[in-house]
Amino acid sequence: MTTSGSDVTVESVVRRLVAGHRDQRGSLLPVLHAVQAELGHVPQEAIPVLAEELNLSRADVHGVVTFYHDFRREPAGRTTVRICRAEACQALGADRLVGYVREAGLALGETAADGSVTVEQVFCLGNCALGPAVEVDGRLHGRVDTARLGSILKEAVSS
Structure with missing residues (x-):
């Protein structure tokens, strides 16, 4: 999937953002905030990429995204x-x-x-x-x- 009609994929955005936090312990929350800041929400297809990149289970990532109300799974309104x-x-x-x-x-x-x-x-x-x-x-x-x-x-x- 591409974002906003460009050639940038959700996967490439997530991998780039994770790379910026690679040396940070417990980086899931900062990465999720960065993903949402850039994409406007945390899309479902970002979850397996985050899990792989951060060596977490998909269930762990999904659990954090759904637990915290600040994370959107769908784009917000204008x-x-x-x-x-x-x-x-x-x-x-x-x-x-x-x-x-x-x-x-x-x-x-x-x-x-x-x-x-x-x-x-x-x-x-x-x-x-x-x-x-x-x-x-x-x-x-x-x-x-x-x-x-x-x-x-x-x-x-x-x-």
Whole structure:
């Protein structure tokens, strides 16, 4: 399989990224982060290559990819919205935001059918004093209510 229409294969990307961490003990997590940063997700075909390169079982690699919520197995939408579900944000209304997302027909951890937005839950964005917090494509927003989240989602769909 090639990535984004180029002659670069998932296998060649993974092998190159592993080579950059070859001397690092316990390199699976840093390599997985690097794969996702470059490819936008950790594709299924990367798992056997990672297992071979890092002398791990496929089950071990698959287990790590599926255990950590930060790793995507499918490409994210054009916009990624992350809603904080930690205690401080919960106390300040994060459940209302999650309910709003669900009412809008979006599921946490999934990408909208049109590929416009992926909505994820996280368990701390480090913005506790300004909860509920939402991160949009790496930009942090505080004191987000459903109206503001609606504007964010509307902008994501229209872009």
